[in-house]
Amino acid sequence: MKRKILITGGAGFIGSELVRQMGQSKDQVIVLDKLTYCGDLARLESVKNMIKFCKVDIADKEQLRALFDKVRPDYVIHCAAETHVDRSIVDNTPFIKSNILGTQNLIDVSCAFKVKKFLHVSTDEVYGEHVCGYFKENDPLQPRNPYAATKAAGEWLVQSAVKTHKFPAMIVRPCNCYGPWQYPEKLIPVVISKTLTDQKVPVYGQGLQVREWLHVADCCRAMQIIFRKGKTGEVYNIGSGFEQKNIKTVMAIIKLLGKDQKIIKFVKDRPGHDYRYSVDFNRLKSLGWKPKIPFEAGIKITIQWYIQNQKWLKQKQAKP
Ligand SMILES: NC(=O)c1ccc[n+]([C@@H]2O[C@H](COP(=O)([O-])OP(=O)(O)OC[C@H]3O[C@@H](n4cnc5c(N)ncnc54)[C@H](O)[C@@H]3O)[C@@H](O)[C@H]2O)c1
Secondary structure, three states: OOOEEEEEOOOOHHHHHHHHHHOOOOOEEEEEEOOOOOOOHHHHHHHOOOEEEEEOOOOOHHHHHHHHHHHOOOEEEEOOOOOOHHHHHHOOHHHHHHHHHHHHHHHHHHHHOOOOEEEEEOOHHHHOOOOOOOEOOOOOOOOOOHHHHHHHHHHHHHHHHHHHHOOOEEEEEEOEEEOOOOOOOOHHHHHHHHHHOOOOEEEEOOOOOEEEEEEHHHHHHHHHHHHHHOOOOOEEEEOOOOEEEHHHHHHHHHHHOOOOHHHEEEEOOOOOOOOEOOEOOHHHHOOOOOOOOOHHHHHHHHHHHHHHOHHHHHHHHHOO
């Protein structure tokens, strides 16, 4: 019998890459997604005949229970979330609903239906900022923006279910991902789309924040290895070791697109903008994973993808 794997948020940026990778396997992949402004079935076009799609809001427990009753998943990989920090600063309500309440609903229903394994996708932002050094999995969570606070709350709910209900969950904390199909409100696709259309490229503050970048395909390969070999109750950082100041990333993209650096426009910094995130991912390395796509190559492939998919980019820019 095929194993049934439910992937929440499978129409999003990371979830869809995971579905494209896992959709080819012997397992039956079921995608659950609310299709918010960020979700898009176009990302699943190449695997649409190999997967099942269900439009469900995880914040609605009855909808979720009905879905579990129908499909009875053996495993759950939980990617669904509201994900944009700027939006959480303006209004955190949808983040609280999806990232906290939605996660609790998913835990409850997964427990009730005796799911065998649950992989919870968190973020390195739960640690807060680090001026130097690397965050280790046992470091305290000190989220500093509303999005990160809801992600930390979501993981604490998962961790508490592991302790109280022996819930068979693992948690991953990826660093910043980039690659094709990312919604153009995040740094890299914003810079590419603005540069391609000869608009000013906004950079927060002086662009001195440091981020660790990982290609989304590498991130999803890491998630699959953790899903297969990881230990229940364990947390795994997913990093790349490639750190760069945002201004350097912006300038590199503009240069690769052959445009003038004068299109950079420094704008008022995001309130509470974390200076730097960086993770120690030795625990993940011990499972036999390392990143395959260096940033220099990954960013070129990503830019090419956006050049070839400008119609999609335009549609997204038209949305709020
Ligand atoms: N992108 C990154 O760099 C990054 C880094 C670390 C962690 N993460 C985490 O990885 C996960 C995926 O991130 P992403 O970048 O693919 O996000 P995304 O915003 O591209 O996709 C999120 C998906 O979740 C769906 N969704 C949102 N609320 C939902 C709800 N209530 N019910 C059902 N579906 C819902 C959306 O429709 C969308 O398809 C998130 O949990 C995020 O916190 C992302």
